[in-house]
Amino acid sequence: MLALDPGSFRDPGGRIYTHDGKIFRAVFAANGNAWADAQAAGLHRKLADLGLLLPVREVAGDGVPAPEGAVHVLEHPRIPFISYPYEWSFAVHRAAALHHLDLHLEALDSGFMLSDASAYNVQFRGTKPVFIDHLSLRPYREGELWTGHRQFCMQFLNPLILWSRLRVPPNHWFRGSLEGIAPEDLAPLLPLRERLSWTVLTHVVAQASLQRRMIAGGAKNAQAKAASLSKNALLGMLTGLRRYIARMRLANAQTVWVDYAGQTSYSAEEAAAKRAFVAKMTDAVKPALLFDLGCNTGDYSDAALEAGAGYVVGFDFDHAALDRAFARFDEDGRPFLPLWMDAANPSPSQGWAQGERRGLRERASADALVALAFIHHIAIGRNVPLPSAVHWIMDLAPTGIIEFPHKSDPMVRRLLAQRDDIFADYGEEAFFGAVAARGRVVETKRMSDNGRLLVWYDRRS
Amino acid sequence: MSKARQYFALVGAMTIATIVPAHAYLDPGTGSILLQAIIGGVAATLFIMRGYFYRMKGWLGLIPSPVEKNRLTGKE
Numbered sequence: 001m002l003a004l005d006p007g008s009f010r011d012p013g014g015r016i017y018t019h020d021g022k023i024f025r026a027v028f029a030a031n032g033n034a035w036a037d038a039q040a041a042g043l044h045r046k047l048a049d050l051g052l053l054l055p056v057r058e059v060a061g062d063g064v065p066a067p068e069g070a071v072h073v074l075e076h077p078r079i080p081f082i083s084y085p086y087e088w089s090f091a092v093h094r095a096a097a098l099h100h101l102d103l104h105l106e107a108l109d110s111g112f113m114l115s116d117a118s119a120y121n122v123q124f125r126g127t128k129p130v131f132i133d134h135l136s137l138r139p140y141r142e143g144e145l146w147t148g149h150r151q152f153c154m155q156f157l158n159p160l161i162l163w164s165r166l167r168v169p170p171n172h173w174f175r176g177s178l179e180g181i182a183p184e185d186l187a188p189l190l191p192l193r194e195r196l197s198w199t200v201l202t203h204v205v206a207q208a209s210l211q212r213r214m215i216a217g218g219a220k221n222a223q224a225k226a227a228s229l230s231k232n233a234l235l236g237m238l239t240g241l242r243r244y245i246a247r248m249r250l251a252n253a254q255t256v257w258v259d260y261a262g263q264t265s266y267s268a269e270e271a272a273a274k275r276a277f278v279a280k281m282t283d284a285v286k287p288a289l290l291f292d293l294g295c296n297t298g299d300y301s302d303a304a305l306e307a308g309a310g311y312v313v314g315f316d317f318d319h320a321a322l323d324r325a326f327a328r329f330d331e332d333g334r335p336f337l338p339l340w341m342d343a344a345n346p347s348p349s350q351g352w353a354q355g356e357r358r359g360l361r362e363r364a365s366a367d368a369l370v371a372l373a374f375i376h377h378i379a380i381g382r383n384v385p386l387p388s389a390v391h392w393i394m395d396l397a398p399t400g401i402i403e404f405p406h407k408s409d410p411m412v413r414r415l416l417a418q419r420d421d422i423f424a425d426y427g428e429e430a431f432f433g434a435v436a437a438r439g440r441v442v443e444t445k446r447m448s449d450n451g452r453l454l455v456w457y458d459r460r461s
Numbered sequence: 462m463s464k465a466r467q468y469f470a471l472v473g474a475m476t477i478a479t480i481v482p483a484h485a486y487l488d489p490g491t492g493s494i495l496l497q498a499i500i501g502g503v504a505a506t507l508f509i510m511r512g513y514f515y516r517m518k519g520w521l522g523l524i525p526s527p528v529e530k531n532r533l534t535g536k537e
Contacts, residue, residue: 149489149497150493184492207492207493210496233502233504234504239511240504
């Protein structure tokens with residue numbers, strides 16, 4: 001059964017669809033010869049070999065159904081988990097921006113350019129970015145403008161400036177404004193000292209000013225001879241932005257939970273015992289996709305990967321922890337993707353017809369999960385009734401491990417330190433009751449030193 | 462700041478008559494088009510000069526030549 005991807009409608013030149021669990025792309029006449037030209041020039045193969053572009057295979061004639069009007073039918077490997085820019089931590093967003101510029105520069109080397117600069121077209125395989133929109137590549141015409149410039153600023157540059165210069169994570173803003181952060185919105189927030197940089201002055205401040213003036217002056221429809229941008233000017237803009245973004249760092253990154261593992265509630269033996277329990281479950285289940293809820297810097301994702309998990313997506317609320325996890329797994333290249341998530345308000349289905357960008361639950365279901373040192377953050381930190389918290393977690397994967405810290409646990413006490421204890425129902429009995437309502441307990445493990453409980457649940461059969 | 466704005470407004474007014482939206486399905490934004498018209502010359506000049514600079518360093522043996530391109534893009 002052929003199913004069109006609800007997020008792939010903007011470019012009339014093509015459409016992503018699924019069939020039989022596989023990912024296909026139809027190329028329509030509106031694409032002109034862009035696909036064929038790039039293919040003939042060996043561009044797709046070159047970029048895929050460099051790891052910049054998702055591999056592609058033309059399958060016309062293989063009996064694959066296609067939407068009406070398809071001129072070419074292409075097949076792509078599946079990305080294990082689609083992520084969106086408002087779920088990226090700083091390191092992930094920066095890697096995506098650099099990747100986009102690298103791909104653009106390589107394409108220009110071969111006489112092609114990108115027709116847009118959507119951050120949604122950069123996806124991740126583990127910590128490695130990959131570009132997924134082959135139909136954005138089209139032949140470069142000497143003198144043409146960089147059409148995707150404003151989009152690049154809104155979806156890559158401006159969020160990263162907000163982050164690195166003003167120390168404000170852009171995720172909440174980006175999630176509400178799916179096209180990104182406009183120069184007109186960012187410019188008024190920038191103090192004078194930040195405007196002195198050439199990149200900020202031109203791409204943010206001047207662009208915002210020009211945009212406002214032209215809209216106010218009603219000059220948007222002005223049409224005459226085409227403006228032009230020399231290739232050296234385009235290369236100058238792309239390499240200038242790349243240098244600027246490559247130098248970006250987060251100053252004094254503050255974190256809430258990064259030192260968690262080093263705090264008193266965790267001993268080395270306990271950590272080893274937890275790792276062993278995670279490994280046991282992973283080895284038994286052999287999940288292709290595992291979610292690590294509250295992954296912190298990825299200690300138990302690491303354990304799951306070592307025990308044979310195919311791919312791990314780690315979620316955390318703490319950007320600094322995610323950035324550390326990114327650096328850790330980026331170094332050895334293992335398939336781990338860290339994503340930012342507020343578990344009490346996960347990514348919703350949104351965008352056009354509320355289907356363009358899918359919510360966490362609609363996007364993929366994991367084969368297994370671990371939720372260690374996690375549930376008290378929603379059940380106590382966010383007042384979510386315990387059964388509701390348990391069921392939400394269990395609904396994300398058919399099997400997995402949930403850690404339950406009791407009320408006398410130091411981390412729970414810390415959450416309760418500044419507030420009244422209104423959580424009379426928070427206890428092991430209620431926890432087991434909630435698990436039993438959805439599935440069975442496969443095995444439990446009690447931590448010897450602090451009494452925390454690990455429960456391996458299974459809701460299949 | 463107001464001088465800079467006057468400058469951009471002036472150059473903008475001079476260039477607006479020579480602008481046509483690109484053919485793509487993506488609206489590039491008038492501000493972006495004007496900006497590219499304004500900074501294109503500077504960007505090109507800087508790009509060419511940087512290229513010469515790194516090439517010269519390469520000739521003098523100060524940096525290995527494959528590093529040239531990376532220096533241009535800020536690659537580590």
